Amino acid sequence: MSFKDDPRLMVIGDRLRSVRNIVPIMSSKGGVGKTLVASLLALVSVENGLRTGLLDLDVTNPTTHIVLGIDPSKVKPIEEKGIIPPSIHGIRFMTIAYYSLENPVPLRGYEIDDVIREILAITQWGGLDILFIDTPPGLSDESLDVLTYFTNPRPLIVSTPSPLSIRSVERLLTLLVEQGINILGVVENMVVRVTGHIRDLCRRYGVKYLGQIPYDPGVDIAIGNIEDLRNTKFYKHLMESFNILRTMLI
Amino acid sequence: MSFKDDPRLMVIGDRLRSVRNIVPIMSSKGGVGKTLVASLLALVSVENGLRTGLLDLDVTNPTTHIVLGIDPSKVKPIEEKGIIPPSIHGIRFMTIAYYSLENPVPLRGYEIDDVIREILAITQWGGLDILFIDTPPGLSDESLDVLTYFTNPRPLIVSTPSPLSIRSVERLLTLLVEQGINILGVVENMVVRVTGHIRDLCRRYGVKYLGQIPYDPGVDIAIGNIEDLRNTKFYKHLMESFNILRTMLI
Numbered sequence: 001m002s003f004k005d006d007p008r009l010m011v012i013g014d015r016l017r018s019v020r021n022i023v024p025i026m027s028s029k030g031g032v033g034k035t036l037v038a039s040l041l042a043l044v045s046v047e048n049g050l051r052t053g054l055l056d057l058d059v060t061n062p063t064t065h066i067v068l069g070i071d072p073s074k075v076k077p078i079e080e081k082g083i084i085p086p087s088i089h090g091i092r093f094m095t096i097a098y099y100s101l102e103n104p105v106p107l108r109g110y111e112i113d114d115v116i117r118e119i120l121a122i123t124q125w126g127g128l129d130i131l132f133i134d135t136p137p138g139l140s141d142e143s144l145d146v147l148t149y150f151t152n153p154r155p156l157i158v159s160t161p162s163p164l165s166i167r168s169v170e171r172l173l174t175l176l177v178e179q180g181i182n183i184l185g186v187v188e189n190m191v192v193r194v195t196g197h198i199r200d201l202c203r204r205y206g207v208k209y210l211g212q213i214p215y216d217p218g219v220d221i222a223i224g225n226i227e228d229l230r231n232t233k234f235y236k237h238l239m240e241s242f243n244i245l246r247t248m249l250i
Numbered sequence: 251m252s253f254k255d256d257p258r259l260m261v262i263g264d265r266l267r268s269v270r271n272i273v274p275i276m277s278s279k280g281g282v283g284k285t286l287v288a289s290l291l292a293l294v295s296v297e298n299g300l301r302t303g304l305l306d307l308d309v310t311n312p313t314t315h316i317v318l319g320i321d322p323s324k325v326k327p328i329e330e331k332g333i334i335p336p337s338i339h340g341i342r343f344m345t346i347a348y349y350s351l352e353n354p355v356p357l358r359g360y361e362i363d364d365v366i367r368e369i370l371a372i373t374q375w376g377g378l379d380i381l382f383i384d385t386p387p388g389l390s391d392e393s394l395d396v397l398t399y400f401t402n403p404r405p406l407i408v409s410t411p412s413p414l415s416i417r418s419v420e421r422l423l424t425l426l427v428e429q430g431i432n433i434l435g436v437v438e439n440m441v442v443r444v445t446g447h448i449r450d451l452c453r454r455y456g457v458k459y460l461g462q463i464p465y466d467p468g469v470d471i472a473i474g475n476i477e478d479l480r481n482t483k484f485y486k487h488l489m490e491s492f493n494i495l496r497t498m499l500i
Contacts (some may be wrong), residue, residue: 028311028354030387031281035414060389061278061421063414096252102417104278104425106389107360137280139310139356162470164285164313167352171311175354192467215467217442220412 008121015120017178018127019053021249022195023184023246024146026155029168030137032187034158036219039067040235041156043226046090048130053085056095057146058104058136059115064211065097071225072097073087083123089226094123109141116145130249139172147179154182156210156245159198160190173205184248185210187241210244213237262399265332265370268377269303271499272408273434276405279418280387283439286410286469288384289317290485291406293476294492295380296340300421301333303381305390306345306372309365310355310409315347315459319345319474322347332372339476341445344373359391366395380499397429404432406495409448410440416447424454434498435460437491460494 006023010053016022019230025038038054058063065072068090077083085094096105096115107115125131133153136142147155156177159169170188176183185208192215202209212235222228229235266272275288284499293303306314315322320338326348327333346355346365357365363372375381383403386392396403405426409419416438418434426433438448442465452459463484472478477484 027282029313031279031410059386061418063279063389063417066414066417102421104389104421106394106425108394109362109391112359112390137307137311139354140362140390141359144356144358160281163473164316167313167316168311171352171354176358192470217465220442223413 006117008117009149012120015075015123016123016150019125019131020128021130022133022150022153023130024133024135024150024153024155025147025158026135026143026172027158027165027169028054028137028139028172029159029165032158032160032165033213034137035063035067035134036234037156037158037189037238038132039064040229040238041242042091042132043089043230044235044239045130045132046073048125048242048246050129052090053092053100053125053128053131054094055119055123055131055133056097057116057133057142059112059142060107061136062095062097062100062105064093064134065221067229068093073101080124082124084124084126092125092128093120112141113145116149120149125196137217139175152182154217156184157186157207158189159186159189161192161195161197166201170201170237171206173201177205183207183247188212188217208244208248210241212239213241252420256367258367259399262367262370263401265373265375266400267380270378271374271380272383272400272403273380274383274385274400274403274405275408276385276393276422277408277415277419278387278389278394278422279415282408282410282415283463284387285313285317285384287406287408287437287439287483287488289314290479290488291492292341292382293339293480294485294489295382298492298496300379301377302340303342303378304344305369305383307383307396308365308386309346309362309392310357311386312345312347312350314343314464315345316411317473317479318343319476323351330374332374334374334376342375342378343368346445353446357363362391363395365372366392366399384395389425397431402432402468406434407436407457408439409436411438411442411447413446420451423451423457427455433457434495438462440465458494459496460491461487463491
């Protein structure tokens with residue numbers, strides 16, 4: 001579809017003009033910790049004084065609000081020539097869950113694409129240093145939209161040491177490199193024993209290794225409570241990854 | 251789209267006529283172990299003397315062949331009035347990876363739907379007692395196709411004790427119950443400490459609890475090696491779930 005067919009596509013660039021860095025958190029495999037990394041990196045980023053946004057693009061199963069302990073029936077964006085996402089824990093936070101609440105959201109791919117265009121066309125982010133985007137697993141409309149509708153997206157890839165995750169990340173890196181996408185790096189999550197496979201993968205694709213996060217069963221219990229989350233080992237390790245990542249920001 | 255528009259839709263019923271039980275392995279959240287459960291349940295089922303099939307419908311990121319240690323460049327379906335899936339470890343096994351190999355498979359939702367119609371229309375399963383289907387996370391074309399193109403699919407849901415997984419499974423159960431789908435039950439995977447939340451969820455939705463599988467980091471190391479997989483705690487626990495499940499088969 002060309003930009004002429006859908007006027008919303010012309011607006012998206014305007015809406016994001018004052019967002020300096022767009023960082024989609026990606027992985028074709030599910031359950032590697034994308035949602036936790038996206039949500040907690042946003043908190044770390046605020047703590048570091050950056051103007052930070054978080055967009056949940058997992059539209060058929062949004063969960064960033066659950067991590068951040070937000071009840072979407074009680075918080076709503078302000079409508080004003082589009083919508084202004086509320087600031088929660090210092091993060092400009094946008095999710096379809098404001099509207100779908102905890103109901104199931106079964107959507108065909110073309111409907112997902114439509115929802116994403118709508119969200120991007122109406123959301124007024126204002127000035128942001130960094131916008132983190134939580135994406136769903138797989139390699140379909142959401143991921144393709146991220147690579148299509150944003151100017152210079154710089155994905156941060158999450159992987160676990162599992163062979164299934166490594167093979168999935170390999171396919172994703174192949175695609176991103178082919179498309180000339182500027183990859184920020186790879187975070188290795190849920191490490192039980194150090195193997196070096198992800199480091200090797202990064203070397204092979206010329207991508208930065210952003211550090212490893214040990215497997216931390218304590219995170220699950222902390223979900224929904226910001227103070228508890230800040231006290232996890234997971235959070236401490238993410239702070240180190242953020243320090244590397246920060247030097248690469250525009 | 252009506253059946254008249256796509257003649258393949260009329261063939262699908264014929265192709266599956268001699269398949270007694272169709273069991274999609276589902277969960278809206280990724281990384282809960284769907285692929286491992288689908289692949290290893292197929293092995294357990296063969297060991298129990300059932301004529302067993304396995305279909306990988308995670309078309310943008312197929313990984314069942316990696317679990318089962320199959321090199322898709324070396325095994326191929328036989329073409330004969332459609333295609334006959336090869337029998338591997340006693341399982342009739344079908345995956346798009348025979349054709350995509352280890353390349354990335356970025357597909358829009360409508361393309362995924364098209365691939366799934368094609369696979370279902372050309373695959374000759376023959377007589378099967380049970381066909382396990384690995385599905386991707388999310389609630390989009392693959393899951394909707396499973397509920398649309400199969401007659402009487404009986405999903406087996408996988409969840410972990412994580413709050414993110416529980417909330418995702420709740421949404422999925424809501425949808426399946428609304429649609430009048432006959433749910434086989436829920437397997438609780440990656441249990442670190444017993445909480446009872448999934449049991450409560452099952453009770454609330456009137457769905458069978460099929461048992462719990464402790465978190466087993468040994469599974470990752472065994473991936474790709476059938477003998478090692480059969481020696482994991484994961485496999486032993488799945489055998490118990492299978493014994494419950496077996497009494498519910500047609």
